[in-house]
Amino acid sequence: MTEPSPGTAGIQGAHKVASARAGLQVSEDHHLCPGCGHPVAWRILLEVIEELSLAQRAIGVVGHGCYTNIVRMADIDFLQCLHGRAPAVATGVKRVQPQAAVFTLQGDGDMASEGLAEVLHAAARAEKITAIMLNNGVFGDTGGQMTAASVVGQRTKTSLEGRAPEVHGYPVPVAELVAAMPGAVYVARGAVNTAGGVAQTKRYLKRAFETQISGEGFSLVEVLTMCPTGWFVPTAAGPGYLAEQMQPTYPTGPLKDSLRPI
Amino acid sequence: MTPMVVSRGTVTIDVERCKGCELCIPACPPAVLHMSTEVNHTGYRYPLLSPGCTGCRACHAVCPDYVFEVYKYDRPRAIELSSPPVAATEVAP
Amino acid sequence: MTAALLQGSRAIADSAIAAGCRFFAGYPMLPFTDLLEAMSAKMPDVGGTCINADSEIEAVNMALGAGAAGARAATGSCGQGIALMQEAIAEAALNEVPLVVFNMARGQQDYWQATRGGGWGDYRTLTLAPKDVAEAVTHTQLLFHLADTYRAPVCLYGDYLVAHTHMSVDVGPLDFGPLPDKSWALDGTAGGTGHARQIWTWAMGRDDAPGPGPDVHWRRLAEKFAAMGDVEARHESFRCEDAEWVIVSFGTAGPFIDYVVEELRAEGVRVGSFRPITLWPFPETPLYEAAGRARGVLVYEVNAGQMVDDVRLAVRGQVPVRFIGGVSIDSSGMRQGDLLTVAAIRSRVMGAIAAGPEANR
Numbered sequence: 103m104t105e106p107s108p109g110t111a112g113i114q115g116a117h118k119v120a121s122a123r124a125g126l127q128v129s130e131d132h133h134l135c136p137g138c139g140h141p142v143a144w145r146i147l148l149e150v151i152e153e154l155s156l157a158q159r160a161i162g163v164v165g166h167g168c169y170t171n172i173v174r175m176a177d178i179d180f181l182q183c184l185h186g187r188a189p190a191v192a193t194g195v196k197r198v199q200p201q202a203a204v205f206t207l208q209g210d211g212d213m214a215s216e217g218l219a220e221v222l223h224a225a226a227r228a229e230k231i232t233a234i235m236l237n238n239g240v241f242g243d244t245g246g247q248m249t250a251a252s253v254v255g256q257r258t259k260t261s262l263e264g265r266a267p268e269v270h271g272y273p274v275p276v277a278e279l280v281a282a283m284p285g286a287v288y289v290a291r292g293a294v295n296t297a298g299g300v301a302q303t304k305r306y307l308k309r310a311f312e313t314q315i316s317g318e319g320f321s322l323v324e325v326l327t328m329c330p331t332g333w334f335v336p337t338a339a340g341p342g343y344l345a346e347q348m349q350p351t352y353p354t355g356p357l358k359d360s361l362r363p364i
Numbered sequence: 365m366t367p368m369v370v371s372r373g374t375v376t377i378d379v380e381r382c383k384g385c386e387l388c389i390p391a392c393p394p395a396v397l398h399m400s401t402e403v404n405h406t407g408y409r410y411p412l413l414s415p416g417c418t419g420c421r422a423c424h425a426v427c428p429d430y431v432f433e434v435y436k437y438d439r440p441r442a443i444e445l446s447s448p449p450v451a452a453t454e455v456a457p
Numbered sequence: 458m459t460a461a462l463l464q465g466s467r468a469i470a471d472s473a474i475a476a477g478c479r480f481f482a483g484y485p486m487l488p489f490t491d492l493l494e495a496m497s498a499k500m501p502d503v504g505g506t507c508i509n510a511d512s513e514i515e516a517v518n519m520a521l522g523a524g525a526a527g528a529r530a531a532t533g534s535c536g537q538g539i540a541l542m543q544e545a546i547a548e549a550a551l552n553e554v555p556l557v558v559f560n561m562a563r564g565q566q567d568y569w570q571a572t573r574g575g576g577w578g579d580y581r582t583l584t585l586a587p588k589d590v591a592e593a594v595t596h597t598q599l600l601f602h603l604a605d606t607y608r609a610p611v612c613l614y615g616d617y618l619v620a621h622t623h624m625s626v627d628v629g630p631l632d633f634g635p636l637p638d639k640s641w642a643l644d645g646t647a648g649g650t651g652h653a654r655q656i657w658t659w660a661m662g663r664d665d666a667p668g669p670g671p672d673v674h675w676r677r678l679a680e681k682f683a684a685m686g687d688v689e690a691r692h693e694s695f696r697c698e699d700a701e702w703v704i705v706s707f708g709t710a711g712p713f714i715d716y717v718v719e720e721l722r723a724e725g726v727r728v729g730s731f732r733p734i735t736l737w738p739f740p741e742t743p744l745y746e747a748a749g750r751a752r753g754v755l756v757y758e759v760n761a762g763q764m765v766d767d768v769r770l771a772v773r774g775q776v777p778v779r780f781i782g783g784v785s786i787d788s789s790g791m792r793q794g795d796l797l798t799v800a801a802i803r804s805r806v807m808g809a810i811a812a813g814p815e816a817n818r
Contacts, residue, residue: 113376116436121433125649128665130429135383136383140428142425157649158646158648159648173663174664182656184545191519194518195522197519198506199644223511295426300426338386
């Protein structure tokens with residue numbers, strides 16, 4: 103572990119406006135790749151939980167992927183579950199603890215590939231949970247294979263020449279599918295490749311949890327994150343790749359907000 | 365008279381935590397971050413701060429390694445442009 | 458205590474609710490479907506939840522989540538659907554979530570599935586195989602107690618006959634002592650206190666509060682299952698004290714074997730019946746002792762020969778073990794066929810006895 107950030111004692115004549123760690127974070131040592139977008143998504147998720155005063159109500163149901171490391175890093179209740187099944191597991195949790203703020207944290211491999219049935223059915227049942235998909239278009243933890251969310255042309259370990267529709271078919275737009283379910287009351291897609299995107303995505307997460315707490319129904323936030331390792335690009339090229347290769351297939355913005363017209 | 369730049373804020377940078385991803389560099393609107401030539405204990409270069417920071421928190425927003433803490437000065441400060449870039453800041457008033 | 462004439466599925470549902478089960482999820486599949494319907498009708502009355510899930514995989518994972526959040530939770534199916542649930546059953550074993558699984562099987566062909574487990578890792582699934590509805594009622598409540606005591610998945614091996622037979626039973630609550638502590642269950646309240654809870658098969662804990670990690674955790678679990686095996690075996694035997702031939706059977710085949718034993722004893726044939734009640738842990742020691750007093754062991758099960766492996770392990774070669782069962786399904790595909798009749802069983806027992814011990818190897 104590294105030493106706490108220098109200057110935490112404060113700077114004369116200045117006030118702190120951003121802390122390195124989110125309040126619920128207990129560690130920074132996530133061991134993920136340089137330039138990975140997941141830790142950015144973790145931070146805004148934990149900030150939202152804290153800002154909505156949900157720390158003593160939150161239960162995270164975490165799938166399998168690089169992002170599973172959040173379980174080591176945050177001081178909230180966690181249940182690490184089987185690949186793809188988090189929305190079903192979260193259903194059981196929420197039905198037994200209806201006062202809890204229950205969320206899933208899954209990758210695109212977890213939700214779009216293995217667990218597509220689970221998330222669609224949970225949305226259809228209007229379960230009062232918040233599902234979060236970190237979408238980088240690859241199975242990062244297993245070395246960078248194609249998922250159901252990989253975009254056309256994307257090179258992965260199982261589509262080395264680039265995803266070709268005639269061979270590999272087309273990507274699955276999870277946010278659009280979930281938004282079509284009447285039980286889904288809030289669906290949005292954000293991206294963490296720019297400061298503006300990070301701020302916007304944080305607002306989407308906040309709104310999603312608000313709809314759960316007020317008992318409206320199912321909410322989903324899809325978060326596009328960078329995976330320069332899985333994308334075979336230099337670390338610093340991650341944000342540009344996300345904007346140019348991922349966002350055309352996955353436009354960001356709110357898709358559905360049952361309480362406010364979009 | 366030496367050129368002066370107004371800084372409205374500053375950051376502290378945990379250079380040992382940095383993994384050299386450089387995402388903060390293009391994210392900084394006043395472009396006051398640039399990478400060092402030295403490396404930290406893990407072998408990564410890390411960002412250095414020049415005068416002109418606005419305390420906007422963009423670097424903090426995009427950093428995957430929780431490197432930055434961001435401060436806003438109670439009053440903006442004029443700093444000599446030729447001041448050497450720093451990693452951790454306690455800037456003389 | 459009031460007895461009522463109840464269909465087995467309904468009796469099991471009532472018994473589970475009497476035990477405090479407040480979450481049930483399942484996917485329709487005969488002969489399990491009636492249990493799902495009974496739960497669907499009764500759970501709202503007690504403020505519980507029954508979800509008709511959209512797959513067996515969903516159902517078992519929902520029940521796992523409910524159990525992790527502290528409820529007495531259950532799911533079920535028949536063998537084909539239980540096959541889909543294997544990963545989650547192993548998960549519950551390895552992250553120590555109590556879970557009761559009802560296999561209302563289409564016969565006796567799921568013995569291996571129940572005892573060998575199709576999941577991953579070093580785990581065992583304690584399995585009770587009732588002989589009739591009355592035993593199923595008792596076993597149901599016992600299973601919730603054992604699941605909580607050991608923080609593990611446990612299984613009721615029922616079948617078509619248990620599910621659909623009507624029997625006069627009392628489904629009042631049974632007392633197994635104080636409820637085990639469930640402070641490990643997730644409710645969110647420990648968040649931000651430095652003591653938030655985790656349920657994780659890898660047991661890695663947090664960077665500020667490291668867990669044992671998979672190596673230590675899974676070793677402790679293996680020891681837990683071994684300890685379970687040492688104390689939780691159950692069986693029933695009839696006329697084995699002086700039996701020359703011990704006939705081993707499980708589940709609903711048991712009463713048929715007992716009937717044949719009684720008939721043959723009246724004719725002077727020294728047979729006895731031995732019925733494991735727990736398929737795992739298998740009651741090895743009492744079977745070894747019963748076999749030691751006999752000339753041979755006959756194994757009757759309605760499948761191609763599954764429990765016979767465990768019988769051979771238990772008998773340890775003292776006397777010959779002969780399989781006298783077989784595959785038998787009725788025309789609906791849902792239940793045992795013609796082999797599960799007194800006449801067929803008598804014929805096979807007498808044939809084995811006439812052939813003598815040496816022919817029974």
